[in-house]
Amino acid sequence: MAVKSPKPAGRPGEPSKDVRPADLDDLDRSILSLLHGDARITNSALAEAVGVAPSTCHGRVRRLLELGVIRGFYTDIDPAAVGLPLQAMIAVNLQSNARGKIRSFIQQVRRMRQVMDVYFLAGADDFILHVAARDTEDLRSFVVENLNADADVAGTQTSLIFEHLRGAAPI
Incomplete structure (x- = not known):
């Protein structure tokens, strides 16, 4: 289907702040x-x-x-098929003095090839990163060299994913 997505409102890369549900039949x-x-x-x-x-x-x-109900059409790439069979969720906390750098942190991690998704959270953790790696050594290197080496990162916690199953459509 060759339909172009409209640009979202707000700054580039930011979702629309309009959270009113669309009138759907x-x-x-x-x-x-x-x-x-x-x-x-x-x-x-x-x-x-x-x-x-x-x-x-x-x-x-x-x-x-x-209306922004459909945000885009995406290719769902199997990480294992491209040599990245190990997936993990990494909780990331920033230093309290790094709160002004949240947007730059998001831009930085989104460019990393291992990062599949970035979730900005409210709660105990600041972010959860969904990542894919070749093996445990590749994952360890990613965490140590890219996250823990960042002076703005206070800490990380990594959880391995055994299986990723897609949920139902949220409609």
């Missing part, structure tokens, strides 16, 4: 559920599956993009 929810299962489904197949004309379906998808 059953057709929108059906479209979202099918796209969640297969973002590469053609518009014709999607329209047929939900029982509407292709033009109606395309208009609905475009509207969902414009």
Whole structure:
């Protein structure tokens, strides 16, 4: 599906602060559920599956993009298939005097090849990083050389992932 995502509001890389739920009907929810299962489904197949004309379906998808309900279409790469079979979640805490550097920390870790996802949190930890590595030595090197060596990082805690299962669509 060749549909472009609109730019999110706010600074680049920041999600929209508008958290009001969109007004979705059953057709929108059906479209979202099918796209969640297969973002590469053609518009014709999607329209047929939900029982509407292709033009109606395309208009609905475009509207969902414009509303920010659909944030984009992504390729789900299997880390093991590209030589990174070990996954972990790393809780990161910044030094209390580094609070002004939160955005730069986010930009820095997002550029690291091992980092799959970055979660900025409220609570005991400041961030959770979802990372992939070749093996335990590669993971250890990543944590020691990239995170613990950073003067702004107060500490880390690493948890290995045994299995990653995708959840249901949040609709």
